[in-house]
Amino acid sequence: MDLLRSVPIFAGIEPSRLKLIAFTADSIAYRAGQVLVRQGQPGDAAYVLVEGEAEVSVETASGDYVVATLGAGDVVGEISILCDSPRTATVTASTDVSALRVRKDSFLQLLRQFPEIAVEVMRTLAERLTHSNEELVRARNLAASRDNEA
Template structure:
């Protein structure tokens, strides 16, 4: 099983440049987890105890609002989620729900922090990923604000 996890890690952009010995350590310290469609990986407000690397499937990231849950991102194979709560030592900032059958590597907080501090290339890639997500979230908020100021909901199918 360890060999297949190493192969999965090699295919994830975050870990693609990491030497095989280190990938083996990452695979050894992580847990392979599986979820069915609709199952929650982590819930907004819960403690951040692990990051997840999606190895198969898709998930939605949503935040709770007064008007109900609002999907702010869609994740696919190779994406990493859960690192904000770990890096900032705050509760989960969103809920992640499997959209399809999903497999992931669950990397515990201490192991993830060790990776980021010992391997600068992973830290850089994590920062890049966070910056991209922040940019998308800002665009999404601007769109929502424009829709609210127009007073009419926008139908994506029209």
């Protein structure tokens, strides 16, 4: 219960409801270097990082490109669940990580039952989109400056 209370998306939920969430989630641990989710694979669960850090990377023609670093309280894997699409990125533990694994059906049920969780997930997705757009602009500017130098 204390573990769940420390996660921002669950912070405002009353203790009796936190028990329901704890019952539906699996506690899982990853060692540094282990992959939590792999780009292109089907999404069957979302993960809430409880401790540790992980890197989010996407495959490009020139190799993997790290687009974000995640820490305690961050949620990963929800995009493929919400969109019913393959994973959009690979998430790899950069340190030892403990996480809560919430299966697809349970995650969607949580969003329906607890609007405050849905709002927090939307806020997180909006922040990621903003960050991705900023990274895209930086990459385009870098490519343009390289073209101008050549």
